[in-house]
Amino acid sequence: MNITRSWREQKVMLKQRFSILSDADFAFEEEEQEDMLNQLAGKLKKTRAELKLIFAELQTY
Template identity: 70%
Template sequence: MNITRSWREQKVMLKQRFTVLNDADFEFIEGQREGMLNRLSQKLQKTKEELHLLFAELQTY
């Protein structure tokens, strides 16, 4: 995946699209990205594959 948007932009776009998300949902310690993905997956009721597709979609806007 070619990343064209900053992480900050992606977070803002996701929070606008999914109003149940907040800043705490995006917190992670270096090397613990999986924990954040698990929280997002659970909160949005999406699989990790669906999350990866969602992040890829954000790159096209």
């Protein structure tokens, strides 16, 4: 995946798209990134593959 947006921009866009997300949902240490992604997928009721597609879409806006 070609990442062109900063993580901060992606967080803002995700919070706008999914109002149930908060800043706390994005709080993680570098080694906890996988856990954070799993928690996001669970909260949004999406698979990891669907979440990956959502992140890919954010790169096209």
